[in-house]
Amino acid sequence: xxxxxxxxxxxxxxxxxxxxxxxxxxxxxxxxxxxxxxxxxxxxxxxxxxxxxxxxxxxxxxxxxxxxxxxxxxxxxxxxxxxxxxxxxxxxxxxxxxxxxxxxxxxxxxxxxxxxxxxxxxxxxxxxxxxxxxxxxxxxxxxxxxxxxxxxxxxxxxxxxxxxxxxxxxxxxxxxxxxxxxxxxx
Numbered sequence: 001x002x003x004x005x006x007x008x009x010x011x012x013x014x015x016x017x018x019x020x021x022x023x024x025x026x027x028x029x030x031x032x033x034x035x036x037x038x039x040x041x042x043x044x045x046x047x048x049x050x051x052x053x054x055x056x057x058x059x060x061x062x063x064x065x066x067x068x069x070x071x072x073x074x075x076x077x078x079x080x081x082x083x084x085x086x087x088x089x090x091x092x093x094x095x096x097x098x099x100x101x102x103x104x105x106x107x108x109x110x111x112x113x114x115x116x117x118x119x120x121x122x123x124x125x126x127x128x129x130x131x132x133x134x135x136x137x138x139x140x141x142x143x144x145x146x147x148x149x150x151x152x153x154x155x156x157x158x159x160x161x162x163x164x165x166x167x168x169x170x171x172x173x174x175x176x177x178x179x180x181x182x183x184x185x186x
Contacts, residue, residue: 084100114154119150119151122147125142145164147164
């Protein structure tokens with residue numbers, strides 16, 4: 001009976017070893033699967049970041065191309081504005097002049113729909129981020145008194161600053177005249 005008992009014990013030992021081996025194998029496979037899952041999640045996150053970066057680059061390229069095209073069209077708008085400003089009085093009501101006005105308005109509306117906006121200049125305080133001073137004249141100090149060329153923003157970025165004449169204050173003679181008037185009246 002001992003021999004039979006020894007066999008049973010040996011069999012149980014083998015089964016215990018098999019269970020232990022299987023548990024080790026299972027633990028190793030779990031560890032592998034966790035690594036694979038972590039790698040897959042990292043790859044998924046990298047791919048998502050790549051897609052976002054790719055979309056952002058695409059938007060930037062489109063905006064850059066649009067900005068370049070619009071910048072190239074601004075001189076055409078300037079020329080049309082000058083031509084319309086110099087139309088002789090006799091031709092002001094002609095259908096030809098009206099046609100040119102319509103073309104100008106359509107171009108302007110189309111560019112504005114894409115994100116173009118005029119920069120306000122005349123009567124505004126001088127802002128070096130929006131305006132480029134080409135001259136100073138007597139006038140209210142630090143204020144834009146005249147615009148020599150329109151400036152534009154494209155989607156809130158300045159693509160061409162306004163060329164402006166800035167007031168430098170009143171002349172000394174004018175200031176002394178005003179002081180004398182105040183003294184006489186006051």
